[in-house]
Amino acid sequence: xxxRRTLQAEMISAHSGPAPGYGMQRDLEVCKxxxxxxxxxxxxxxxxxxxxxxxPFSPTTFDNTYQTMPETRWNFxxxxxxxxxxxxxxxxxxxxxxxxxxxxxxPGCLAACPADGAIVxxxxxxxxxxxxxxxxxxxxxxxxxxxxxxxxxETKRVYKCTLCSDRVGEGLEPACIKACPTGCLKFGxxxxxxxxxxxxxxxxxxxxxxQNAGVYDPQSVGGTHVIYVLHDATDPERYGDLPKNxxxxxxxxxxxxxxxxxxxxxxxxxxxGVLFHYVTSGPRxxxxxxxxxxxxxxxINV
Amino acid sequence: xxxxxxxxxxxxxxxGAGFSALGFDLTPVYAQTQSLKISRASETRSTCPYCSVSxxxxxxxxxxxxxxxxxxxxxxxxxxxxxxxxxTLCPKGSSLAQDIVNDRRLxxxxxxxxxxxxxxxxxxxxxxxxxxxxxxxxxxxxxxETDAQGRTVNRCEGMAFTGGCTDTNxxxxxxxxxxxxxGVCYLENQARV
Numbered sequence: 001x002x003x004r005r006t007l008q009a010e011m012i013s014a015h016s017g018p019a020p021g022y023g024m025q026r027d028l029e030v031c032k033x034x035x036x037x038x039x040x041x042x043x044x045x046x047x048x049x050x051x052x053x054x055x056p057f058s059p060t061t062f063d064n065t066y067q068t069m070p071e072t073r074w075n076f077x078x079x080x081x082x083x084x085x086x087x088x089x090x091x092x093x094x095x096x097x098x099x100x101x102x103x104x105x106x107p108g109c110l111a112a113c114p115a116d117g118a119i120v121x122x123x124x125x126x127x128x129x130x131x132x133x134x135x136x137x138x139x140x141x142x143x144x145x146x147x148x149x150x151x152x153x154e155t156k157r158v159y160k161c162t163l164c165s166d167r168v169g170e171g172l173e174p175a176c177i178k179a180c181p182t183g184c185l186k187f188g189x190x191x192x193x194x195x196x197x198x199x200x201x202x203x204x205x206x207x208x209x210x211q212n213a214g215v216y217d218p219q220s221v222g223g224t225h226v227i228y229v230l231h232d233a234t235d236p237e238r239y240g241d242l243p244k245n246x247x248x249x250x251x252x253x254x255x256x257x258x259x260x261x262x263x264x265x266x267x268x269x270x271x272x273g274v275l276f277h278y279v280t281s282g283p284r285x286x287x288x289x290x291x292x293x294x295x296x297x298x299x300i301n302v
Numbered sequence: 303x304x305x306x307x308x309x310x311x312x313x314x315x316x317x318g319a320g321f322s323a324l325g326f327d328l329t330p331v332y333a334q335t336q337s338l339k340i341s342r343a344s345e346t347r348s349t350c351p352y353c354s355v356s357x358x359x360x361x362x363x364x365x366x367x368x369x370x371x372x373x374x375x376x377x378x379x380x381x382x383x384x385x386x387x388x389x390t391l392c393p394k395g396s397s398l399a400q401d402i403v404n405d406r407r408l409x410x411x412x413x414x415x416x417x418x419x420x421x422x423x424x425x426x427x428x429x430x431x432x433x434x435x436x437x438x439x440x441x442x443x444x445x446x447e448t449d450a451q452g453r454t455v456n457r458c459e460g461m462a463f464t465g466g467c468t469d470t471n472x473x474x475x476x477x478x479x480x481x482x483x484x485g486v487c488y489l490e491n492q493a494r495v
């Protein structure tokens with residue numbers, strides 16, 4: 001049973017009104033910190049993720065890099081992306097970034113999801129998929145600014161990193177965090193992770209000559225619960241398509257904040273109109289035939 | 303028109319059904335995450351069998367070791383109390399559960415005879431006795447009491463011993479004692495436990 005405090009539901013996809021019970025306790029936001037400057041690309045986090053979540057075997061793809069496969073899969077939620085970036089002076093940077101769900105504070109997948117309870121954002125920041133409520137429409141796939149949810153054609157459900165909500169709910173750190181041998185992955189409260197990340201970025205700027213080092217915590221999605229320390233925070237794209245300014249597609253914003261409430265209200269009015277008509281005028285009945293004036297009456301009465 | 307009791311009840315039921323159909327659900331919705339798969343599993347401390355770093359691991363086994371429960375390893379992860387790795391593991395160590403629960407895991411001794419092209423299964427007793435016979439024969443054949451200059455050395459150059467990374471201090475003490483008593487001087491070990 002999940003810990004009520006850390007895994008209290010805060011938002012529920014396609015659910016009218018607030019999540020029941022939310023706001024009754026003090027919030028504790030959790031966060032993963034990924035220091036890309038100390039990652040050695042050992043992939044212990046990939047294996048630990050697959051082990052803990054009992055993910056079935058997934059064949060790897062060799063594409064002339066050390067990367068396990070080009071993109072995450074429905075059964076491979078955590079992928080180290082290897083990137084070679086050429087600096088203006090001709091030198092090469094070999095960059096490694098742990099790619100997984102970012103657990104946005106304003107999740108695009110949840111905004112896009114039309115199934116009640118398929119996507120839940122907990123008060124601690126974890127965005128989790130409940131596959132038993134998923135209808136497999138893949139709106140979350142197009143709603144995600146980070147290209148993370150993956151559709152399994154066999155089960156017709158969508159899967160992604162859960163930030164080990166089962167472990168975090170019991171007070172443990174996620175499996176990837178625990179495995180990391182270099183300590184480039186850290187886990188704790190959002191405030192602590194931001195503090196540690198900023199300290200590290202400051203160290204990189206002042207002692208290591210990375211003038212643009214910084215923390216990646218995009219505010220365009222309300223901040224994320226996975227944050228990165230980057231050598232160059234002004235150009236996150238070089239770390240394997242990390243968007244500089246991630247955006248939820250506007251169509252989903254319009255759908256969720258305009259069409260859905262307005263059309264829902266219209267539907268409610270329509271239903272109330274029908275009900276009102278039924279209560280005031282009664283059910284529709286077949287009109288009695290007007291009696292004929294000739295001798296037909298006599299025949300019927302006989 | 304008449305507004306009877308029956309009409310009122312009908313209207314109430316219909317509007318209630320309409321509200322719930324439109325999403326006014328009064329059932330409380332609580333978070334339903336999957337339960338922790340190791341919450342009541344038995345924890346066994348062990349050492350990763352791969353490299354000489356000798357990381358500590360915890361093996362999580364199904365059940366509470368009750369008499370009628372058949373144990374089964376469900377998960378392996380780093381031991382946070384171990385001073386070497388403090389809970390972390392490399393990718394190879396992280397996959398230890400698959401090393402234990404594996405169809406192709408070797409569970410009994412096998413031997414490949416000289417000139418043979420395949421491995422054959424033998425019993426533990428047969429393995430022990432064959433090893434003992436070969437140790438005896440090798441020692442008898444290659445034992446040197448004196449070297450070329452006539453100095454007493456009492457050594458056996460035909461054998462060597464190598465130990466694994468999970469060997470403990472106590473085990474290694476016994477290894478050195480028994481091997482030295484045979485005259486073996488080529489002793490190597492990668493244990494750091």
